Amino acid sequence: MRLLFLGDIMGRTGRTAVAEQLPGLRKAWQVDFVIANAENAAGGFGVTGAIAHSLFEAGVDCITTGNHAFDQKDDISFFDDEPRMLRPANFPRSNPGRGAGLYFTKDDRRVLVIQLHGQRFMNPMDDMIPALEREMSGMSLGHEADAIVVDVHAEATSEKYVIGHYMDGRVSLVCGSHTHVPTADVQVLPGGTAFQADAGMCGDYDSVIGMEKHAPIENMVSKIKSGRMVPASGEATICGIVVDTDDRTGLSTGAWAVRVGGRLAAAAPPAKG
Template sequence: ELFMAGADCLTLGNHSWDQREALTYIVREPRLIRPLNYPRLMDAPGAGANLFETHGGKTVLVMNILGRIHMDPMDDPFSAVEKELAACPLGVAADAIIVDIHAEATSEKMAMGHFCDGRASLVVGTHTHVPTADCQILSGGTAYQTDAGGCCDYDSVIGNDKEEPLRRFTTRLSGGRYVPAHGPATVCGVYVETDDRTGLATRVEPIRVGGRLSQTVPGLRAQS
């Protein structure tokens, strides 16, 4: 449904294999990107990075990386990203590079942003479900935001109906499964423009459309 809605690719995270069907679906669907840094001894299906071509003929490298702080045991995310950046340099083998760091700790996400600065178009964090207010272009030209935020009903607990999370926090007892909240949703994301020659960011703005959060919709700039 997301691909039919117009998504060019989808990155996953620590819940990549919650649905068993994903293990076989990802093998035949190159637009689905799972974390790059699965342990070497684990024969994870699919790819953690892939090169995509835009309608205008530009190439975009998209990679997904899983953090290690308060997350599942994974290989070093920094060395995994370094290997991909070396194999497909920005402005040489790719016109743009997007790094999705799916991590719990803001410090780990920020460190990845600075680690990739000048070598990626965008480093954006995911997983913590709430948009952060630090959208910026780093000193080396890489666009960065610690967390893009969840696309969900924000009258919730990270997208879930409030009743069950509240029960677990207040009683330490589970009363059932988490259920998605079904109120008006907010679509969150990051808008980036890049330099045609270098692939580095020239503009970055947060996106928040619909629902109850303050709205932020990037305006179109007049062409000179």
């Protein structure tokens, strides 16, 4: 199976790039299942039901989120109504929605997606490990699920590596999101789990992590907030990771960073073997 995980979709430019290019990329790369983090898709803060459905129409199979999941407070009921929408599993259980979902490809292979929220340098949340084990209960790779993907939405690289090594051999992919900068550490861990500390973002990189650059520069120089942060509107780079899995075990047989368009150097997976 070939999986595609897209980093944080940032504002209009990011979601437009994904909507326009994903159908062609999915066909060209022969992708079987697409996960996208869309917690910044609505003006940089949260995601709406309308945006989510436009991404589903473009070919996204599951949307993950993170600390901005519920920023669009007037439009969060769809987290309960739409099973393809996830919020972190270690959010309070009273929150809308779910932290994991089991989905099916067009040929009925099963993909379990689990979303986690980091603890260091972020709003306090429950421990990731118990939440992860709860969502993994009764689910094993190569048996109840043909592929398992964990999105670790976290600030600290160390937390992402801990989850990667902790889950090595038990899941197909552990990929970080949140920092909007693609890391150069795409690898397959010793036990067969693909890993990247951060997939980056789908957004304009002539920016400060996706935001128009002048306001954050002025804020840092003057220490006075000079304006509202708004997403940069230049050409987006679509960033993410492609993973191939073994049909028998569900473990990764290869992993590649992907970067399409915009300012960053292009990268694409090889033809599907």
